[in-house]
Amino acid sequence: MSTTFDEDVEAEKASPPTKRQKRAARIADAASGGIRSILVKLLLLGIVDAIAVYAILVLALSQEWLVLAVVVGVTALVNWIYFSRRTLPAKYLTPGVIFLVLFQVFVLVYTGYVAFTNYGTGHNGTKEQAVSSLMAASLERVPDSPTYQVTVVDQLGTLGLLVTAPDGEASLGTNDQPLQQVDPSDVENGKAVAVDGWTTLQFSDVIARTSEITELAVPFSDDPNDGAIRTPDGSSGYLYTSNLEYDEAAGTMTDLSTGTVYSDTGTGAFTAEDGTEILPGWQITVGFDNFVRAVTDSRLAGPLVYVTLWTFAFALISVATTFFLGLFLAIVFNDMRMKGRRYYRVAMIIPYAIPSFLSALVWAGMMNESFGFINQVIFGGASIPWLTDPWMAKLSVLIVNLWLGFPYMFLICTGALQSIPEDVNEASTVDGASAWQTFRHIKLPLLLVSVAPLLIASFAFNFNNFNVIYMLTNGGPRDTGAPIPVGFTDILISMVYKVAFTGQTRDYGLAAAYSIIIFIVVAVISIIAFRRTKSLEEIN
Numbered sequence: 001m002s003t004t005f006d007e008d009v010e011a012e013k014a015s016p017p018t019k020r021q022k023r024a025a026r027i028a029d030a031a032s033g034g035i036r037s038i039l040v041k042l043l044l045l046g047i048v049d050a051i052a053v054y055a056i057l058v059l060a061l062s063q064e065w066l067v068l069a070v071v072v073g074v075t076a077l078v079n080w081i082y083f084s085r086r087t088l089p090a091k092y093l094t095p096g097v098i099f100l101v102l103f104q105v106f107v108l109v110y111t112g113y114v115a116f117t118n119y120g121t122g123h124n125g126t127k128e129q130a131v132s133s134l135m136a137a138s139l140e141r142v143p144d145s146p147t148y149q150v151t152v153v154d155q156l157g158t159l160g161l162l163v164t165a166p167d168g169e170a171s172l173g174t175n176d177q178p179l180q181q182v183d184p185s186d187v188e189n190g191k192a193v194a195v196d197g198w199t200t201l202q203f204s205d206v207i208a209r210t211s212e213i214t215e216l217a218v219p220f221s222d223d224p225n226d227g228a229i230r231t232p233d234g235s236s237g238y239l240y241t242s243n244l245e246y247d248e249a250a251g252t253m254t255d256l257s258t259g260t261v262y263s264d265t266g267t268g269a270f271t272a273e274d275g276t277e278i279l280p281g282w283q284i285t286v287g288f289d290n291f292v293r294a295v296t297d298s299r300l301a302g303p304l305v306y307v308t309l310w311t312f313a314f315a316l317i318s319v320a321t322t323f324f325l326g327l328f329l330a331i332v333f334n335d336m337r338m339k340g341r342r343y344y345r346v347a348m349i350i351p352y353a354i355p356s357f358l359s360a361l362v363w364a365g366m367m368n369e370s371f372g373f374i375n376q377v378i379f380g381g382a383s384i385p386w387l388t389d390p391w392m393a394k395l396s397v398l399i400v401n402l403w404l405g406f407p408y409m410f411l412i413c414t415g416a417l418q419s420i421p422e423d424v425n426e427a428s429t430v431d432g433a434s435a436w437q438t439f440r441h442i443k444l445p446l447l448l449v450s451v452a453p454l455l456i457a458s459f460a461f462n463f464n465n466f467n468v469i470y471m472l473t474n475g476g477p478r479d480t481g482a483p484i485p486v487g488f489t490d491i492l493i494s495m496v497y498k499v500a501f502t503g504q505t506r507d508y509g510l511a512a513a514y515s516i517i518i519f520i521v522v523a524v525i526s527i528i529a530f531r532r533t534k535s536l537e538e539i540n
Helices: 005-014 021-031 035-061 065-083 089-115 127-137 203-208 210-215 291-297 298-331 341-353 356-364 373-380 390-419 422-430 435-463 466-472 492-501 508-539
Strands: 140-141 148-155 160-164 170-172 187-188 191-194 229-230 236-242 243-245 252-255 261-264
Touching: 035 065, 035 229, 035 236, 065 089, 089 508, 127 236, 140 229, 148 191, 160 191, 170 373, 203 210, 252 341, 252 422, 291 298, 291 508, 298 341, 298 390, 298 435, 298 492, 341 390, 356 373, 356 390, 356 466, 390 435, 390 466, 466 492
Parallel strands: none
Antiparallel strands: 140 236, 148 160, 148 236, 160 170, 187 191, 229 236, 243 252, 252 261
């Protein structure tokens, strides 16, 4: 006798839920949460929204509309995901995706963007910012300038001047925004002292921020040639005009004192006919110029060649020495006949447990030529230039990196050896193989199956091992003949750091180009090495 559909539904409702259904219900209840979970969710979302609102205000003031739209969109999406009951998987994926985009994708994309620009010292902003900076740097007070009454105001850390002209008209401006007429919210004795949306600085605050206030140069109008208002004391302002005259239509900057005309020739700076540039300039897209300059510039070619060779040598020697020392110790301490093996193993791990930058600093002190422990105690007062001679410094770096790296190889080799079945030893012994033959033809190939990918990862790590180089030698001893601040123990990553962040000129575009080249080199080597290691899997 067949049942109707309604009867089947009623029967399913009457039947007790299965274990899977109960588990699913518990997960759904936990995801939706009780009162406590809802309160925690509201608190966290409130913090996120508060940060987003602050970011939106800052971005609106700086007119970064694209970034502002992204912030608004992401904030709205996050709120929808966590207030919706239909987006359970997204609630777990969203934090990871956001952090991945912020700390991985954005960094890679921005590095790639910088590599195709002239971003660096003297080329940090836009052309409008460069013009304003040049005009402000050459300002001189107009002799017959009227006195403007000023009030210093603040908005989210940005200082501005509330200016009252002799005719009583009130205007407000900042370093980046020219004076705009406003309606003051408070006037005392004909002087505007407050305006909506801005905080008026008290006398004590003005004194505390005197250096910032005296550097303020508020453009008088949209035309930079009209000059700017500056104040020496935070209460009175005067008109200053520049020794430079900017012609926006012609794209030229004229020095009024000498008559020299500087033109925009497409290099990101105003340039005279004799090639002289006035800085700051502005950021422009230069295409592949940074990549071409990185490998063809005669001044950079010499340092780049020996730094690249040393980088490969450092990475290869470090991997080889740490692996073979770690493997040797793993074999020794894996022998069941040795007593106290666990204590020896703990002692082997100590260098790995100490932060590498601290160990490098300790080694730098011990290797000091004048008063280091090694020279004074071990070698009886010798003057061995561990860190000041180019070749000895390289040897020192390798020794310290061996000290830091062998415990890791010791751990992974110990685990790999213990995973090899004991039957292998018994079978090889029965076949008459010696201990060396067993290790070479059986154990080592089996060991490399699991260890080879880690060796590739170790090579990639040492190829960019910034810590040990920077903390031990800082890349030194310095190559005084190089046009960039590079030393004989610098590897590519430390050289990139010095190109970007040290010296009088900092070339972020060139450093980003080097970073991309390093990434490509490591990626190609890793891909080739991983393909090679696939042949080892046939052993299993």
